[in-house]
Amino acid sequence: MSVGGTFRPVSRPRLYEQVVSEIEAWIAENGLEVGARLPPERELAAKLGVSRATLSQALVAMEVVGVVSVRHGDGVVLVEPAGSTKVxxxxxxxxxxxxxxxxxxxxxxxxxxxxxxxxxxxxxxxxxxxxxxxxxxxxxxxxxxxxxxxxxxxxxxxxxxxxxxxxxxxxxxxxxxxxxxxxxxxxxxxxxxxxxxxxxxxxxxxxxxxxxxxxxxxxxxxxxxxxxxxx
Amino acid sequence: MSVGGTFRPVSRPRLYEQVVSEIEAWIAENGLEVGARLPPERELAAKLGVSRATLSQALVAMEVVGVVSVRHGDGVVLVEPAGSTKVxxxxxxxxxxxxxxxxxxxxxxxxxxxxxxxxxxxxxxxxxxxxxxxxxxxxxxxxxxxxxxxxxxxxxxxxxxxxxxxxxxxxxxxxxxxxxxxxxxxxxxxxxxxxxxxxxxxxxxxxxxxxxxxxxxxxxxxxxxxxxxxx
DNA sequence: GGTGGCTCAGTGGTCTAGCCAATAACATCG
DNA sequence: CGATGTTATTGGCTAGACCACTGAGCCACC
Structure with a gap:
C-alpha cells in the first residue's frame, strides 16, 4: 500500500503518494543503488508533471520513512533500496x-x-x-x-x-x-x-x-x- | 529519532521537523484527544510563523508516521495521542x-x-x-x-x-x-x-x-x- | 413530514513565481 | 602546489492564488 495507512474506505488520493510510487518505480527501473542521486527537484518535478511543492511533499514522505536523504545544496540521495519500509x-x-x-x-x-x-x-x-x-x-x-x-x-x-x-x-x-x-x-x-x-x-x-x-x-x-x- | 534517520552527523535542520515538534507540543499542551481537530492550516501556519507549504510538509510527515489524518475539505484530525510515534x-x-x-x-x-x-x-x-x-x-x-x-x-x-x-x-x-x-x-x-x-x-x-x-x-x-x- | 438536491462557507490540495541558503566544483591568487 | 575566493547548481522556504472536497443549512418537491 502507499504511505497512508491500513485502509482508506473511499476517500482522498493524495498526489504526493502517487508521486512517491512513481519515484520508487523510476528508481527500480533505472536500477539505482544505495547512494545514488535522484535528478534535481526542478527537473524531476517537470518530468513527473507536478509542482516542486508537491514533489517536496513526496520527498518528505520518503525521507520520513527512511528511503532517501534530502541534502540542501547537494541533492537527493538514495538511502535504502525502497520497498523495505514499514514492518x-x-x-x-x-x-x-x-x-x-x-x-x-x-x-x-x-x-x-x-x-x-x-x-x-x-x-x-x-x-x-x-x-x-x-x-x-x-x-x-x-x-x-x-x-x-x-x-x-x-x-x-x-x-x-x-x-x-x-x-x-x-x-x-x-x-x-x-x-x-x-x-x-x-x-x-x-x-x-x-x-x-x-x-x-x-x-x-x-x-x-x-x-x-x-x-x-x-x-x-x-x-x-x-x-x-x-x- | 527525529524523522530522518538514525543519526545526523552535522547537517540540515529541516524546518518541517521543527514544526512537527511544535505541533506535537501544542497538542500535548492543549490536551487534545484522539479524534480532535487541529486548527485550519492557514491559521496554524500563521500561528507557527511558517508558510502553508512548510506546514503542509510537516503534516505529510505526521501523516506518514500515523499521528494525524489530513482530510480534504474537512480538516486535520488527531489519530494517535502524539508523542507515541516512533518507538x-x-x-x-x-x-x-x-x-x-x-x-x-x-x-x-x-x-x-x-x-x-x-x-x-x-x-x-x-x-x-x-x-x-x-x-x-x-x-x-x-x-x-x-x-x-x-x-x-x-x-x-x-x-x-x-x-x-x-x-x-x-x-x-x-x-x-x-x-x-x-x-x-x-x-x-x-x-x-x-x-x-x-x-x-x-x-x-x-x-x-x-x-x-x-x-x-x-x-x-x-x-x-x-x-x-x-x- | 420527509426526502432530495442546491448553495455556500470553510478547509485542504496544488500550482506558480521568486528569492534565500548550502554545497561543491572550479578558478584564482600567493 | 596549496589555500582561497567565486560561481553554478541545488534544495529550502515564502507568498499568493485558484481549484476541489466536505458538511451544514436551506428549500423545493413529493
Missing part, C-alpha cells in the same frame, strides 16, 4: 506469514505475561476480568468473542507496564488481529480460548510469573494450530 | 529506560536464540564464529569488542530466520546500541560478554534450543547488571 507492509506481501506472527507473539506476550504477573495492579486485574466477562457473555450469546479476546490481550500488555514492549505489540497488532479472527472462527475455539485466558489471568492474579508465561505460551501455541489449519 | 523516540525522552530495553531484548533475543538453534544453517554459524573471532582479537588488542558484539547479535538474529522478529529487533537496535556501549565500557565486561557469546554459539551449533534460550537469557541478564550500575 507491517513488509510482511503483508507474503500471505503465509502466520507462523512468524505466532513466533513474535510468543516472544513478546510470554515475556509480557511474566512481567504482568510481577507488576499488575488491581486495576490491571479489573481490566482483564472485564475483558473476560465481555468475552464470556459474547460467546454465551453465540458470538465469537473477538473483541473480548483483543481486550484481554491488550489488558495483559498494559499490565506488563513496559512501554517498549507495548510499542512493539502495537507494531504487530494489525497482523495479530488477522490471525485472531481466523482463529476464533473455528467452532469450539472461543471456548478454549476463554479457558486459556482464565489460566493466564489466574497466574497473573497469583503473581506467579512462571505460570503466567507458561499459560501464555500454551495459549499462543493453541492459536498457532488454528493458524496452521487455516494456511 | 525509539518515545523512549529516549526518559533516560532511565534501560531496564525496559533489557526486557525487550530478553523477550526478542531469547526467542530468536531458540529459533536460531533450530534453523541455523552452516553459513549462519560461520557468521557467528566470524563475529566471535573479531570480538576476540579486538579485545586481545585492548579494544572493547563493541563491533564484534553487535555483529554477533546480528548473526543470531539472522540465524533465527524470522523476518518479523528481525524487524522488531531493528526497531529497537538504536536503543540496544547505547546499552551495549555502556555495558562494554566496564573493565572485565568484554571478556565475560565474549564468554556468554560462546555459550550461546555452542548451544546454537548443537541445535539445542532450550540451552540457547537459557544462555541468551543469562547473557542479557549480565548486560542488565551493567546497565543498572550505569543508571
Amino acid at each position: 507491517v507492509n513488509a510482511l503483508r506481501r507474503h500471505a503465509q506469514q502466520l507462523p512468524e506472527i505466532i513466533e513474535a507473539r510468543d516472544a513478546l506476550e510470554t515475556k509480557l505475561a511474566a512481567l504482568a504477573a510481577e507488576r499488575r495492579t488491581d486495576s490491571d486485574l479489573a481490566a482483564m476480568d472485564e475483558a473476560l466477562e465481555s468475552m464470556e457473555s459474547d460467546i454465551a450469546s453465540g458470538g465469537r468473542g473477538v473483541e473480548g479476546d483483543e481486550r484481554f490481550h491488550a489488558a495483559v500488555t498494559a499490565a506488563g507496564h513496559s512501554p517498549l514492549l507495548a510499542k512493539l505489540m502495537v507494531e504487530i497488532s494489525d497482523l495479530i488481529r488477522e490471525t485472531r479472527i481466523a482463529s476464533l472462527a473455528q467452532p469450539d475455539r472461543p471456548a478454549r480460548s476463554l479457558q486459556g485466558h482464565r489460566a493466564i489471568a489466574d497466574a497473573i492474579r497469583a503473581r506467579d510469573a512462571a505460570a503466567a508465561a507458561l499459560a501464555m505460551q500454551q495459549h499462543v501455541a493453541m492459536v498457532s494450530d488454528v493458524a496452521h489449519l487455516k494456511g | 525509539v523516540n518515545a523512549l529516549r525522552r526518559h533516560a532511565q529506560q534501560l531496564p525496559e530495553i533489557i526486557e525487550a531484548r530478553d523477550a526478542l533475543e531469547t526467542k530468536l536464540a531458540a529459533l536460531a538453534a533450530e534453523r541455523r544453517t552452516d553459513s549462519d554459524l560461520a557468521a557467528m564464529d566470524e563475529a566471535l573471532e573479531s570480538m576476540e582479537s579486538d579485545i586481545a588488542s585492548g579494544g572493547r569488542g563493541v563491533e564484534g558484539d553487535e555483529r554477533f547479535h546480528a548473526a543470531v538474529t539472522a540465524a533465527g530466520h524470522s523476518p518479523l522478529l528481525a524487524k522488531l529487533m531493528v526497531e529497537i537496535s538504536d536503543l540496544i546500541r547505547e546499552t551495549r556501549i555502556a555495558s562494554l565500557a566496564q573493565p572485565d565486561r568484554p571478556a565475560r560478554s565474549l564468554q556468554g557469546h560462546r555459550a550461546i554459539a555452542d548451544a546454537i551449533r548443537a541445535r539445542d534450543a532450550a540451552a540457547a534460550a537459557l544462555a541468551m537469557q543469562q547473557h542479557v541478564a549480565m548486560v542488565s547488571d551493567v546497565a543498572h550500575l550505569k543508571g
Whole structure:
C-alpha cells in the first residue's frame, strides 16, 4: 500500500503518494543503488508533471520513512533500496506469514505475561476480568468473542507496564488481529480460548510469573494450530 | 529519532521537523484527544510563523508516521495521542529506560536464540564464529569488542530466520546500541560478554534450543547488571 | 413530514513565481 | 602546489492564488 495507512474506505488520493510510487518505480527501473542521486527537484518535478511543492511533499514522505536523504545544496540521495519500509507492509506481501506472527507473539506476550504477573495492579486485574466477562457473555450469546479476546490481550500488555514492549505489540497488532479472527472462527475455539485466558489471568492474579508465561505460551501455541489449519 | 534517520552527523535542520515538534507540543499542551481537530492550516501556519507549504510538509510527515489524518475539505484530525510515534523516540525522552530495553531484548533475543538453534544453517554459524573471532582479537588488542558484539547479535538474529522478529529487533537496535556501549565500557565486561557469546554459539551449533534460550537469557541478564550500575 | 438536491462557507490540495541558503566544483591568487 | 575566493547548481522556504472536497443549512418537491 502507499504511505497512508491500513485502509482508506473511499476517500482522498493524495498526489504526493502517487508521486512517491512513481519515484520508487523510476528508481527500480533505472536500477539505482544505495547512494545514488535522484535528478534535481526542478527537473524531476517537470518530468513527473507536478509542482516542486508537491514533489517536496513526496520527498518528505520518503525521507520520513527512511528511503532517501534530502541534502540542501547537494541533492537527493538514495538511502535504502525502497520497498523495505514499514514492518507491517513488509510482511503483508507474503500471505503465509502466520507462523512468524505466532513466533513474535510468543516472544513478546510470554515475556509480557511474566512481567504482568510481577507488576499488575488491581486495576490491571479489573481490566482483564472485564475483558473476560465481555468475552464470556459474547460467546454465551453465540458470538465469537473477538473483541473480548483483543481486550484481554491488550489488558495483559498494559499490565506488563513496559512501554517498549507495548510499542512493539502495537507494531504487530494489525497482523495479530488477522490471525485472531481466523482463529476464533473455528467452532469450539472461543471456548478454549476463554479457558486459556482464565489460566493466564489466574497466574497473573497469583503473581506467579512462571505460570503466567507458561499459560501464555500454551495459549499462543493453541492459536498457532488454528493458524496452521487455516494456511 | 527525529524523522530522518538514525543519526545526523552535522547537517540540515529541516524546518518541517521543527514544526512537527511544535505541533506535537501544542497538542500535548492543549490536551487534545484522539479524534480532535487541529486548527485550519492557514491559521496554524500563521500561528507557527511558517508558510502553508512548510506546514503542509510537516503534516505529510505526521501523516506518514500515523499521528494525524489530513482530510480534504474537512480538516486535520488527531489519530494517535502524539508523542507515541516512533518507538525509539518515545523512549529516549526518559533516560532511565534501560531496564525496559533489557526486557525487550530478553523477550526478542531469547526467542530468536531458540529459533536460531533450530534453523541455523552452516553459513549462519560461520557468521557467528566470524563475529566471535573479531570480538576476540579486538579485545586481545585492548579494544572493547563493541563491533564484534553487535555483529554477533546480528548473526543470531539472522540465524533465527524470522523476518518479523528481525524487524522488531531493528526497531529497537538504536536503543540496544547505547546499552551495549555502556555495558562494554566496564573493565572485565568484554571478556565475560565474549564468554556468554560462546555459550550461546555452542548451544546454537548443537541445535539445542532450550540451552540457547537459557544462555541468551543469562547473557542479557549480565548486560542488565551493567546497565543498572550505569543508571 | 420527509426526502432530495442546491448553495455556500470553510478547509485542504496544488500550482506558480521568486528569492534565500548550502554545497561543491572550479578558478584564482600567493 | 596549496589555500582561497567565486560561481553554478541545488534544495529550502515564502507568498499568493485558484481549484476541489466536505458538511451544514436551506428549500423545493413529493
